[in-house]
Amino acid sequence: MNINRLAFSLLLILIVSSLNFSSTTYSNSIISSKPIRTLITSQVDTPIEIGTNAELAQQSTAGVGTRSNPYIIEGKIISGRGCVYIHDTTSSFIIRDSEFTFDPTLIAGTGTSVILFEHIEDGVIENCYVRGGDIAIELRGSDNCVISNCITIDAFRGILIDSSSNSTIIESAIHGNSIGTMIVNSDSCRVINNSIYANYQRGIHVGAFSENNSIFGNAIGWNAVQNALDSGEDTVFTDGISIGNEWSDYNSSEEYTIGVSGSTDPYATLLTDSIAPVVFQASDMVIDIESNGDAIIWSVSDRFPQGYQIYVNDDLEEGSVWDGSDITFSLDHLSEGTYTINLNVTDGAGNAVRDEVVVSVISFILGGIGTEFVMYASGITMVCFVVIILLVKRFA
16 A cells, blocks of 8 residues: 555656646747837827917927926827827927837828927927937927937938927937938027937038027937038037047047038047947747747847847848847747747947847647657656556555
8 A cells, every 4th residue: 555655645746746837948039138118008099289388388298388387298109190290389398218119101190200390499309219200309490499318310310300400419329320410590409419420411400590509418320421521610529628529530640620610629539439349148948839928139239329130040030220129029920939039139330240040840739748858758657657567566
């Protein structure tokens, strides 16, 4: 009788151990990390059009519309042909902590500027991600506006200031556009402490009929045609004391000149970057063909993020302008088999890094039977089961 109890206990332990082995060794896995952009999302995700101070008050979540206590519009995630259009207002307001993306396939919204301020005063765009369109952010006929700590990428013109005055672009990243920043027929505007790089034509273009604009403290580099072009009047590329700009094409043996207006940067310095992007390597994965939501999420960082490509078995699967956030690649479309997935990431200066992940897509049966290790475990369990039966018969 004691032998029977011992055999039964041993069999139970083997079964439980085998089940635990199969459930913990081959669970579906997602390589994850914290996103760079943290947004406060609201329920409103339709394009915004505001044409009066009263409508500003309706859309806001706080504030009274004064400079000391402006209206607050925040936490929006909007895609459309035009995401935000505010015109003919005089109250002070801030749009912040939001994400706006041009999507030509959507009917919602009008125009080709993702954000357009027209004939307004005291508008601020703060900590926003703005992508795509003919123009990512446009100030038209507007005064005393600020674009602060924003990312504007993947547009024809990242930021356009047109027929406006006394407006500021500060602490923003402007890259992957055709023209990074353009100032046209505008006066007394400031471009301060921005990263303006790797645009496909120019980094900064100051057009004709623009006067007394100031550009300093910026990192301006690796723009394909020109880092800057100045056709305005009395444009200064310094704070007037000791701060100029960093330029990737600066030659210390000669004065740095910009455009046809004879502008110079007396405090120019050389912008360099020899450090490749940092990628936290993702682990190889085994996933169930029947599962959904499996993905590789690479955490990547760089001072000047620019672009990425993803190859599956040496075929280009995906590529885009990289905005500095984590890079996610869905695995749901993969059929059964083994895949070598390579991520190539480049920064504005051309430095690159690569990571390789091997993904096996298999059919899990009863929680994992059929996988290599589970088959071994099942075989060992069966051998032990036979041994136990023989012991029971021998001592019965």
